[in-house]
Amino acid sequence: MELLEILECSPPLTREPLDSEQAAGIARVFKALGDPVRLRILSIVASRAGGEVCVCDITDAFELSQPTISHHLKVLKEVGLLTSERRASWVYYRLVPETLGELSALLTLPASGPVTGPAAAVAVSR
Amino acid sequence: MELLEILECSPPLTREPLDSEQAAGIARVFKALGDPVRLRILSIVASRAGGEVCVCDITDAFELSQPTISHHLKVLKEVGLLTSERRASWVYYRLVPETLGELSALLTLPASGPVTGPAAAVAVSR
Numbered sequence: 001m002e003l004l005e006i007l008e009c010s011p012p013l014t015r016e017p018l019d020s021e022q023a024a025g026i027a028r029v030f031k032a033l034g035d036p037v038r039l040r041i042l043s044i045v046a047s048r049a050g051g052e053v054c055v056c057d058i059t060d061a062f063e064l065s066q067p068t069i070s071h072h073l074k075v076l077k078e079v080g081l082l083t084s085e086r087r088a089s090w091v092y093y094r095l096v097p098e099t100l101g102e103l104s105a106l107l108t109l110p111a112s113g114p115v116t117g118p119a120a121a122v123a124v125s126r
Numbered sequence: 127m128e129l130l131e132i133l134e135c136s137p138p139l140t141r142e143p144l145d146s147e148q149a150a151g152i153a154r155v156f157k158a159l160g161d162p163v164r165l166r167i168l169s170i171v172a173s174r175a176g177g178e179v180c181v182c183d184i185t186d187a188f189e190l191s192q193p194t195i196s197h198h199l200k201v202l203k204e205v206g207l208l209t210s211e212r213r214a215s216w217v218y219y220r221l222v223p224e225t226l227g228e229l230s231a232l233l234t235l236p237a238s239g240p241v242t243g244p245a246a247a248v249a250v251s252r
Binding site: 015020039 | 150153164166169226227231
């Protein structure tokens with residue numbers, strides 16, 4: 001199953017426990033986000049008015065080698081957070097909003113917040 | 127700065143690029159989520175009616191050793207996703223909804239979605 005499909009089919013963490021397949025897929029996406037450079041790259045692309053960023057502009061924002069930046073971009077593409085398109089000599093990157101939106105929904109809290117308080121705690125400890 | 131503070135002070139990824147300090151803090155939390163077992167543990171605790179789960183119930187849900195589960199729980203506590211409380215012989219775990227909510231907000235899309243389309247692409251390539 002595609003990662004985006006797994007995200008779409010997974011309930012919010014606060015609704016019910018994830019199964020193994022769901023957890024394995026989602027963990028791949030969060031692992032990709034678990035790196036400061038990749039998070040900054042993603043935020044540069046995601047926040048760009050116009051929606052796409054030339055790889056040259058991404059490389060210019062970091063004191064890192066081109067292969068290192070390329071590796072991070074590849075990881076973000078593999079988990080479906082970015083897409084790319086080559087035009088003339090440059091590659092342009094674009095956010096996949098569906099993936100980001102599904103991740104956000106996974107972590108969302110129920111409108112009323114989780115059930116807490118002494119009465120609930122008693123019910124659990126039985 | 128505490129991780130929750132960093133999360134609270136960070137803009138959504140789609141609004142503006144993260145700075146290095148924000149990215150370093152947020153990456154720690156996503157790295158904690160980048161493991162299937164930790165995601166399943168978090169979903170078990172987050173979805174539990176009553177809001178807390180005995181460590182014994184968490185261990186029973188996996189075919190993993192107690193020390194392995196303890197390690198994963200420690201990682202989730204260190205990044206502020208879970209808290210724990212010892213009562214009698216057992217430790218009880220509880221979600222920190224603020225941390226989950228801030229993470230969700232970080233990944234949220236703007237109401238209208240990112241600006242895309244040919245006109246926007248032309249504006250960027252100038």
